[in-house]
Amino acid sequence: MSGWRDKAAxxxxxxxxxxxxxxxxxxxxxxxxxxxxxxCECARYAAQHDRISG
Known part of the structure; x- marks a missing residue:
């Protein structure tokens, strides 16, 4: 992992x-x-990779 994932709770x-x-x-x-x-970074990643359903 790198970047924002390393900081994720x-x-x-x-x-x-x-x-x-x-x-x-x-x-x-x-x-x-x-x-x-x-x-914020996680939500952006999820949205870009169809991980959030509406």
Whole structure:
């Protein structure tokens, strides 16, 4: 990894957390994103690579 991914709050978290199946998993994912210094870069990457559904 390099750049914004190295700064991501979720870099050591299980990626499945970001595909929540429960409301508590959703809260954990949102909490990680809320305090993440790389949220803008991550959102831009996700949008450019069809990772966000509308």
């Amino acid at each position: 979720c870099r050591d978290m299980d990626p499945d957390l970001f595909f929540p199946t429960t409301s508590s998993e959703e809260r954990l994912a949102l909490k990680a994103c809320a305090q993440c210094p790389a949220i």
